[in-house]
Amino acid sequence: MSERIPILRIGDTLIVSVQFDLEDQTVLNLQEDLADQIVARSATGVIIDIGALEIVDSFVGRMLATVASISRVLDARTVVVGMRPAVAITLVELGLSLGGVSTALDLEKGLAKLNRAASSGLQ
Amino acid sequence: MVKRDSAVDLVGILSVEDKDLASSWIREVSGTLGSRVGKAELDRELRELYEALVEALRQGATDVHAEQMSEVRALLTELSRNRARQGFSPSETAISVFALKRVLEPLLEDGSAEVVRAYLQLGRILDGLGLFTIETYTQTRDELISAQAEQLLELSTPVVRLWDGVIAVPLVGTLDSARTQVVMEKLLQALVDTGSEQAIIDITGVPAVDTQVAQHLLKTIVAARLMGAECTVSGISPQIAQTIVALGIEFDGIVTKASLADALKLALRRSGVDLVAHQGGQR
Numbered sequence: 001m002s003e004r005i006p007i008l009r010i011g012d013t014l015i016v017s018v019q020f021d022l023e024d025q026t027v028l029n030l031q032e033d034l035a036d037q038i039v040a041r042s043a044t045g046v047i048i049d050i051g052a053l054e055i056v057d058s059f060v061g062r063m064l065a066t067v068a069s070i071s072r073v074l075d076a077r078t079v080v081v082g083m084r085p086a087v088a089i090t091l092v093e094l095g096l097s098l099g100g101v102s103t104a105l106d107l108e109k110g111l112a113k114l115n116r117a118a119s120s121g122l123q
Numbered sequence: 124m125v126k127r128d129s130a131v132d133l134v135g136i137l138s139v140e141d142k143d144l145a146s147s148w149i150r151e152v153s154g155t156l157g158s159r160v161g162k163a164e165l166d167r168e169l170r171e172l173y174e175a176l177v178e179a180l181r182q183g184a185t186d187v188h189a190e191q192m193s194e195v196r197a198l199l200t201e202l203s204r205n206r207a208r209q210g211f212s213p214s215e216t217a218i219s220v221f222a223l224k225r226v227l228e229p230l231l232e233d234g235s236a237e238v239v240r241a242y243l244q245l246g247r248i249l250d251g252l253g254l255f256t257i258e259t260y261t262q263t264r265d266e267l268i269s270a271q272a273e274q275l276l277e278l279s280t281p282v283v284r285l286w287d288g289v290i291a292v293p294l295v296g297t298l299d300s301a302r303t304q305v306v307m308e309k310l311l312q313a314l315v316d317t318g319s320e321q322a323i324i325d326i327t328g329v330p331a332v333d334t335q336v337a338q339h340l341l342k343t344i345v346a347a348r349l350m351g352a353e354c355t356v357s358g359i360s361p362q363i364a365q366t367i368v369a370l371g372i373e374f375d376g377i378v379t380k381a382s383l384a385d386a387l388k389l390a391l392r393r394s395g396v397d398l399v400a401h402q403g404g405q406r
Contacts, residue, residue: 080351083351084315084350085315085346085350089307089311089346091346097349103348103349104320105318105352
């Protein structure tokens with residue numbers, strides 16, 4: 001039984017805060033849970049906070065892209081927030097540019113981004 | 124036994140007219156170096172070196188790397204380090220040693236076969252010392268250059284805050300992998316520290332852009348984007364724009380502006396700031 005990462009909800013937004021380095025199984029569980037929750041709570045936005053992560057490997061990088069694609073299919077936007085400089089450099093060196101994933105500096109800016117997107121989507 | 128004898132011969136040559144040789148050596152060297160080295164300093168340096176050399180030969184040293192030569196090597200190292208720092212050329216540095224050969228030449232004129240052989244042997248030793256001087260000289264210059272390169276690296280990558288939430292990196296000089304790495308790290312750290320969402324990379328001071336430089340720029344921009352900031356490249360001169368097109372470099376999805384002012388305007392608009400000009404320039 002591997003650990004599960006809690007998924008919090010504020011309004012229409014789901015928030016996932018990753019606090020420890022991820023194992024592959026945890027990553028898969030998270031992917032599954034998120035898809036379930038987006039449907040169950042009819043969320044329109046997902047924020048994944050990876051500010052505590054010091055290591056992001058290509059598997060986690062791909063997970064982020066996959067989660068973004070899944071939620072797009074379910075009509076929710078995904079924002080990855082709090083990526084550390086070292087992690088960003090590593091991902092670039094690995095050749096992963098996470099196309100299609102939007103990012104923000106911190107949780108607050110991520111929420112603002114989602115709100116902006118939601119209000120411009122309504123018009 | 125033979126070795127011992129020749130060592131004594133060498134000393135013999137050098138101490139024939141003892142003080143006289145040393146002073147004509149100093150005269151010879153100061154003639155070539157001109158007034159760039161103080162007379163007293165040169166006098167002290169060469170006299171010490173001369174005495175150390177005679178002492179080393181007396182103890183039977185036969186080549187530069189002999190143990191007895193350590194004193195001579197230390198003195199030579201100091202001498203060539205000083206010369207390197209003062210900006211003398213390698214030949215001006217080596218001449219200090221080779222001049223001694225020229226000073227000894229008159230001895231050959233009425234010398235016996237013994238003297239000639241001793242002179243040749245001494246010549247070999249002096250050649251070795253000359254090479255040693257140049258080696259040390261080069262080493263010192265290399266150290267100087269790498270120290271300067273390091274300083275340059277620190278100097279040339281400031282990150283400045285232009286506005287609340289807008290930072291800029293004015294790049295000056297050619298970009299290589301090492302510099303890009305430093306720029307990238309500084310820029311990303313500054314994004315976190317200042318909480319900025321807009322970054323401007325100004326390449327007005329970059330003399331040329333080739334595929335490699337473009338590659339480095341792209342990496343930095345993608346990394347900034349991963350962290351949630353938007354990057355604009357500014358300061359692209361007409362020539363550089365032509366080069367970029369000619370090389371077929373694709374700045375995919377990256378906004379480029381001709382001047383820093385334009386980039387700042389865009390960054391402000393993106394962060395929701397409106398600039399209003401008042402008539403007459405006064406409020």
